[in-house]
């Protein structure tokens with residue numbers, strides 16, 4: 627049995643595997659996004675002193691970020707995904723690339739932590755969605771991270787192929803922010819499950835109007851704001867420091883389109899979704915559409931909102947500016 631690999635080897639192996647067999651079975655990596663989240667996670671690993679608590683990878687998908695945490699010696703990782711197929715692939719991948727790390731099959735987070743005590747490292751994968759995770763109100767994490775689906779669900783999806791599901795989420799009314807997965811993330815995990823010194827990081831794409839406009843759906847000439855302003859509007863969150871400028875936050879760019887994902891099924895859904903969203907004014911004007919039928923060339927910017935909680939009892943945070951750059 628091979629020994630557990632270093633991160634650079636794991637990263638290369640995952641990317642190679644996805645390019646060879648992943649696309650066929652519905653997996654893909656948006657490299658700009660994985661890199662941005664990985665940079666922020668590296669910042670967490672270098673600065674956090676709370677490694678007694680588990681790290682939570684929400685929407686683990688390809689297990690890329692779980693693999694990063696584990697191969698950089700993070701002791702305990704809990705990885706969840708709404709898609710059972712993604713969980714099957716993710717477990718298998720970690721088993722092959724990081725075989726020395728014990729995987730558990732325990733249905734409750736506290737039992738996993740207790741039973742894995744004494745082991746240097748352990749991981750547990752759960753076919754859970756965010757709601758199910760959020761039911762554990764008293765359980766604390768040192769890190770919670772989420773690279774959420776980026777498009778609204780204008781089409782019915784199946785769970786068969788991870789990528790096909792990974793870009794949508796059930797959302798009945800996109801104009802109500804309470805249906806937004808990011809609203810739910812901060813309303814639950816950020817409020818309940820972080821201690822002073824815990825980190826939370828999440829991709830914010832500037833195409834979803836809730837995430838980028840100060841008063842979404844109200845104006846044709848909207849004011850665009852940093853995510854901390856959105857969180858202040860949604861909740862009673864307080865920030866100790868100033869955010870970086872809007873343009874600096876949205877420093878990453880990604881391209882959408884069938885050609886880009888090299889997956890006809892997912893590509894078609896993407897294209898139809900984007901067209902529908904643009905026609906109905908659901909997406910922000912910061913999405914730059916392409917004239918091209920395949921929509922290759924349509925792009926938007928994103929940033930990673932990286933926060934450190936600064937109080938055990940109150941919703942106070944420090945904004946970690948720029949940790950996802952580089």
Ligand SMILES: C[S@@+](CC[C@H](N)C(=O)[O-])C[C@H]1O[C@@H](n2cnc3c(N)ncnc32)[C@H](O)[C@@H]1O
Pocket residue numbers: 654655656659660663684685686687688689690691706707708709712754755756757773774775776788791792793794795807
């Ligand atoms: C954009 S992918 C990110 C995958 C991987 N973490 C990465 O960065 O490459 C989003 C993932 O979130 C999962 N997901 C979607 N909705 C979810 C939910 N409500 N709860 C948990 N996971 C969800 C999808 O199945 C998908 O694997």
